[in-house]
Amino acid sequence: MRFELTEDQRDFASSLESLLSSADTVGTARAWAAGDHAPGLHLWKRLAEQGLTMLATEATPVELCIAFEALGRHAVPGPWVESAAYLPLALGHEVEGVATVAVPPLVPYALDADVADQVLVRTDGSLHRATAGQAKASVDGTRHLFTVTPGERVEHGDLDAAFDLAVLATAAQLLGAGERILADAVTYVKQRRQFGREIGSYQAIKHALADVRIALDFARPLVLGAALGEVSASAAKVATADAAYLASRTGLQVHGAIGYTAELDLSIWITKVRALVTAWGAPAHHRGAILRELVG
Template sequence: MRFVLDDDQRDFAAALESLLTASDPVAAARAWAEGDHERGLALWRRLADLGVTSLATDASPVEVVIAFEALGRHAVPGPWVESAAYLPVALGTEVEGIATLALPPHVPYALDADVADVVYAGTTEASVVGDVLTSVDRTRRLFEVSGTGETHPEAFDLAVLAVSAQLLGAGERVLADSVTYVKQRRQFGREIGSYQAIKHALADVRIALDFARPLVLGAALGEVPASAAKVACGDAAYLASRTGLQVHGAIGYTQEFDLSVWITKIRALVTAWGTPAYHRARLLDGLLERTGS
C-alpha cells in the first residue's frame, strides 16, 4: 500500500515548517541548555497556537507523526512527548500549559520539570520533584520524581511513536546538513563529497531512513507495532549521527557547531521511552504470541 498525506496534512506540515524555520529553534535550544527558557517557551506557545499540543486528542496519530518529525528536524526543546503525546491520551484530555512526567522503568526521570506547570508520576501528580541530573543532550534536564503511577498502554505507544518521529526528523536533518557540508568542504583540490567512500556512507544513511519512514507511518495507521518504528528510527538516526560526525571531521566534535545539537539529541532519544533492547524484546514477544510459540 502506498501512503500519501492528504491536503490538510500537507498544509499542516508546511505551516509547521514555515513557523519553525522562521523561529531559529537552534538558538532556542542552545539557550534552553543554559537555563534560559524564554525563547523556548515563546516557541512552545506558538506551536500550541498552531494546535500541536491538541493533536493527540483532536487529530490522528498521522498528524502527531508530522508534528514530531518537524520537532526533531528543528531540535525544538521541551517535554513535547510528555505534554503532547502521552499525557493527553492517559488523562483523556488536552494538557493545559506544560506538563512532564516520570514513568519508570522506561521513563525514569521527568524531563524539564523545572519549566513544567505540573509534574506527574504516571497519571498522578508527583509528590516530590528532586535533584536535576545531566543528560548527554544538554537541552534535556532530567529530574528525580517521587510518586507512583501505572502505565497507560495506548498512551505509551503514542509516546513511543512520537519519539520515533523525532528521531526520524533529527536523522533527516543530520543527513541533509552532512550532504551540504561534503559539497562545500574541499581536500586535495576536490570536494570531499566526490569520494566514493563518503558517497557510500551517506547513501547507507539515506537507505536506513527510507526504510524507517514506512514503519513510522505504518505504526501511525495501526498496521505495525510502535516498537518496530522506534527500533528502526533509532538505528537509522544513530547511523546518521555517526556518519555525520565522520564526514564533518574534527569540527563535528565541537559544541559550537550546530551539528552537535542533533548528535547529542539523537543519542539521548535512542534510549528514551524504552531502550532498543526493550523494544526488540517487545517485538519478539508479540511475534511469539501471534504464532503460538
C-alpha cells in the first residue's frame, strides 16, 4: 500500500512545523526540566488553539500521528500523549487544560502530575480520579513522573482503544525524535573536520547514517499503517523504538565526546528517545502482543 498525505494533512503538518520552528522549543524543554513550566504551558496553549487536544475525537489517527511526530521532532515537553491521545478516547471528549494518567502496570506513573489540572489512573478495569504522590526520576529530565493514589470512579469509554492510540502517538513521537537526531547528526558530520576533511566523507560514517535512514524509512509506513488500521500499534511502536534508538546511538557516536555533554542540544532528544522506548509499554510487551496476533 502507498501512503500519501492529503493536501489538507500536508497543510496541517506545515502549519505545525511553522509554529514549532518559530518557538524556542529547546529553551522550553530545558526550562521544563528545571521546573519552570511557564514557557511550556504557553506553548501548550498555542498548540491547543491549533487543535491538537481535539485530534483524538475530531480527526483521524493520521492527523494525530502528524502532530505527534512534530512534537517529537521539536522535543515539546508535557503530558501530550495523556492529554491528547489517551484521555480524549478514554473519557469520550476533549480534555480541557492539562491532564495526565497512569495505566499500571505498563504506565505505572503519571507524567507531569505536578502541573496537571486533572490526574487520573486506570485500575481494576476502570478509570478513577487520582491524587499525585511521590516524584520519581526519569532518564529524560523533561519527564517528571509521580506515583498516584486512586479516588472516585469516573465514567469512561473504550480504555483499550485509548491505550492503543496512546501507543501509536508515542510511536509517532519516536519517529519525529529519530528524524531530528539524524538531521542534526548529518549537519554535524558535514561541519566537523578531522585529518583535513569532513568526517562525513568517511565511508564508515556514511554507512552508519544510511542505516539510520533506512530504519526510519521502514518504520514510517508502520506508523501510518497503524493509523489506518492496517497493522497494530504495537508493530509501529517496536519499529519506531528500534529506529529511534539506533538514531540516538549513531548520533552520539558521530558527535564523539561532545555528544555526552548535557549542554549539547542533542542530549534532549537522546534522553527523550531512551525514555519513550519503554513508555506506554516496553518493546518486550509489544513484541509479545505482535506474536499473539500472529499465532491467533
